[in-house]
Amino acid sequence: MGRRPVAAGRDRPGRRLIVFSVERVEDGVSTVVYRVRTDDATYYLRVGERPGDDLRTDAELHSRLAAAGVPVPAVLHTQFDAGLDRWVALTTEVPGAPLSRAEDAPAVLEAAGRHLAVLNSIPVDGFGSIVRDGPGWPLRAEFPTHREFVVSHLPDPWPGRLTELFSPFELDVLEGLIAEQCGLDVVPALAHGDLDVTPVFVQDGVFTGFIDFGEARGAEPWFDLAHFLLHDGERLPAPLLPHLLRGYGVAPSQRVLRRSAVLLGLRQVCRWSGPLRNLPADHPMVLDRVRRLRELMV
Numbered sequence: 001m002g003r004r005p006v007a008a009g010r011d012r013p014g015r016r017l018i019v020f021s022v023e024r025v026e027d028g029v030s031t032v033v034y035r036v037r038t039d040d041a042t043y044y045l046r047v048g049e050r051p052g053d054d055l056r057t058d059a060e061l062h063s064r065l066a067a068a069g070v071p072v073p074a075v076l077h078t079q080f081d082a083g084l085d086r087w088v089a090l091t092t093e094v095p096g097a098p099l100s101r102a103e104d105a106p107a108v109l110e111a112a113g114r115h116l117a118v119l120n121s122i123p124v125d126g127f128g129s130i131v132r133d134g135p136g137w138p139l140r141a142e143f144p145t146h147r148e149f150v151v152s153h154l155p156d157p158w159p160g161r162l163t164e165l166f167s168p169f170e171l172d173v174l175e176g177l178i179a180e181q182c183g184l185d186v187v188p189a190l191a192h193g194d195l196d197v198t199p200v201f202v203q204d205g206v207f208t209g210f211i212d213f214g215e216a217r218g219a220e221p222w223f224d225l226a227h228f229l230l231h232d233g234e235r236l237p238a239p240l241l242p243h244l245l246r247g248y249g250v251a252p253s254q255r256v257l258r259r260s261a262v263l264l265g266l267r268q269v270c271r272w273s274g275p276l277r278n279l280p281a282d283h284p285m286v287l288d289r290v291r292r293l294r295e296l297m298v
Helices: 056-067 102-119 146-151 160-164 168-182 223-231 241-248 254-273 284-297
Strands: 004-008 018-024 032-037 042-047 075-081 086-091 127-130 141-143 189-191 200-203 206-210 217-219
Touching: 056 075, 056 086, 102 200, 102 206, 102 223, 102 241, 127 146, 141 146, 146 168, 160 168, 160 254, 168 254, 168 284, 189 223, 223 241, 223 254, 223 284, 254 284
Parallel strands: none
Antiparallel strands: 004 018, 018 032, 032 042, 042 086, 075 086, 127 141, 127 217, 189 217, 200 206
16 A cells, blocks of 8 residues: 545635545554654554454553553554454554664664563563453463463474474474473563564664564563574674663573574474465575574574
């Protein structure tokens, strides 16, 4: 969908004519979002992915994060649209654009790390994707146990189609990492769920906030750090995780982060090659992710 200019109101004496445009946001979000520009402000209209996704859950989340000092968009309005058969939410703008300049990274990610630590300290009832069933606190997630979350989307029986992607030795390593992760006693915490540099917004070299909580979930408290590690180097050439960790403060060891990163990447591969998408073993997305997992398993 391209930009569509729209005029609202009537051009009468003493009454202002408001002109605005609407365009689909193609990059940097995991859900359907439209940018709405008016004469003096920019807003975003988010559409729920499924009919049952009640975006009042997200309004509650954004409100709680803002109250904790984490800069996120404010949710101005939510409602169910019968024509779309979806909930919609109107939010404010986080100023700036995604982090894209290496020279901005040290200061921006250090500031982002401080706020991420606050975000990751918020408790969630369960693991996995947030259940969007309306307002309520704490947020609920889909799996009651950490083990169910760890093995979600993995082949049963093991190793299934993973034999097309990994050697027998690599499969043994992966199986060991799964057992280690399942054995952890983890208290679920809020995770952004899709954290790389894309939802980290910057203006004039200053961190301005996080966007795109469509993948929010309950997980191990260091899930976002592991996700960032998995994707580190994809958009900017230098490793950026050290800058994020400097602001974050106390963080798990590299081994712990690598294990979580490998397993969340493995779940991605299994979803991509599963029945919903059924990507072949030689698909570029699959091959690229397997290559990264091999790097992290070393």
